[in-house]
Amino acid sequence: MRQRSLIAITAALAAGALTLTACGSRDSGDKGSDSGNGGGSTVVIGVDSPLTGDLSAMGLGIKNSADLAVQKANKQKFVKGVTFKIEALDDQAQPSAGQQNASKLVSEQEVLGVVGPLNSSVAESMQKVFDDAKLVEVSPANTGPALTQGQDWQNKKVRPYKAYFRTATTDAIQGPFAAQYVFNTAKKKKVFVIDDKKTYGSGLAATFTEEFKKLGGKVVGTEHINPDAKDFSAVATKVKNSGAQVVYYGGEYPQAGPLSKQIKAAGAKIPLVGGDGIKDDTFMKLAGAEATGDLATSVGAPVEDLPSAKQFVSDYKAAGYKEDYSAYGGYAYDSAWAIIEAVKKVVDANGGKLPSDARAKVTEAMQNVSFDGVTGKVSFDEYGDATNKQLTVYAVKNGAWVPVKSGTYTG
């Protein structure tokens, strides 16, 4: 009997350990590097993204790009008398860690804006904290429509939080755009839809499925995977036997890579299509050589092709960051710059000084921010969504993402 109860206690402890590891938060200690503007006041721009773990490639790209924007603003003395700094916190892609970071940023008076997070599910846990503090949050990467248009966004759009903005387009546009490409351009009529049950993945899969069916395509199977899993062989066998011509995956690259690899290994030589969450170079590393032909949609025109982005790419290289700017670098830069623009508006309107209720003023000013950013014209509509609705389809070719079609989604 003693041993039995020991096992029970052990199981309980195991569950506890699981929660504990999920909650642990690490401060990266990375602060902004430039402070050459002596005197004046300091404005901190918080950055929240996964700096460690599976999604760190994208998270570090966001951090570095925001840092680049801040350095540039300081160098140009873009806002007189104000020195910008970033404070980067690690959310490990966990909503609980994200909320802790949000509370921490709210408690620091110098923080006037936050860039992040990467994950829609993390954003859900942070929005209210920021909104209550009237602290503006600009996400470079969240694509869940409900974040800006309310849970019932398909029928009645209601903006839930006034302090939340994003430079990324939503799944409501990205999913259908992918469906149109797959059906009309790639001429695939039978699809197997897989998602990871997270806010981002299931949202994307749902909007894709709806549009694909509307176009006349057939969904031959659906599957939901566990984001902790690495073994997808059972799912891969199902895909093979379903006779699908293409797999649509709503989720991110840490699962998409092995999934693509295992589907091809099971004998189904069909492309895997995903959203911006799989458009990272790590995807190729995980998926191996057979990934050639896999597709991903991503918001905006290819950063490398935009004339406005050339400067960003060369500045990023010159700054010597260790990590790549990844899928959201340009958007993170624009998000940080939008905050800087808003701060400038507020400071200019207040006679060159920060007002006492700077947070609320910055949030208000954000609504009317408009400038030419890395990813094109940056401005926000009445819900806080980016007005830029440009999307691009990328394909894997020779181990790299190559843009194949760029367009504007019109509905």
Next chain:
Amino acid sequence: MNELPQQLVNGLLLGSMYGLVAIGYTMVYGIVQLINFAHGEIFMTGAFGALTVWLWLPGGTSMWIALPLMIIGAVIVAVAIAVGAERFAYRPLRNAPRLAPLITAIGLSLALQQAVWAWYPEAKSARTFPQIAGGPFEIGSVTIQTGDIFLVVAAPISMAVLAWFVMKTRTGRGMQATAQDPDTAKLMGVNTDRIIVIAFALGAAFAAVGAVAYGLKYGEINFRMGFILGLKAFTAAVLGGIGNIYGAMIGGVVLGVAETLATAYIADIPGMDKFGSQSWADVWAFVLLILVLLFRPQGLLGERVADRA
């Protein structure tokens, strides 16, 4: 096309890997009644040991030469850490209340994860693991991946070696004696401290083989890979009857097959389509565990106490 044979093979492969790791839980538990929660992390360090050997070898080395060296590297790292853990974390607590070493094990598990995260180069996100070249093998309607061949070969050999060791060698019989009654075994001249160290080392060696199989199968390893797999392997050990080495392997295979079949077939049962996807597979696996423990609290093979080691 009938997908049952393929799904059974998928489950068998997954289960063999659970089994290799489960042996470590069951051997240590059989001898010192300690659930070594750091075992999943020992598995993980084994994988990084193998990767280190690969990175150290000159580029382009044939897998036929590299693989044995990688296994040796994995085993050395895993065994060194397991033996060190036994000596410095568990032995001082040998006579402490049961919960003390258990908490120590959980602490050690977190410490090992964080150590690899902090100090192994570029281990903050997944690292790619070398692959065996060559196409998949088709046997009838069943496809076996090149990376899985290693598992197909290594798992039965490991089991056979272990069974021979425990049943036929002097040390192995010493282990059985210690498992049955440590105090009497000591009086009969068995060096129990040594036996316990050997149990930790053997468990770690099998976990290291499992870790190489994991790397070859999935093509990537990361600092958190041991956590979920360790929990699954622990479940497999309980399912098979903790303390029984054959039980660990059988428990692993049953668990792996159950997960795979749940993914493949539950959704086809009318009215169950919501509960059939892969994200529900773990739930069904644990439903099975609860059912087995309800009717056989000692696990599938738990009654063969003489085989405990």
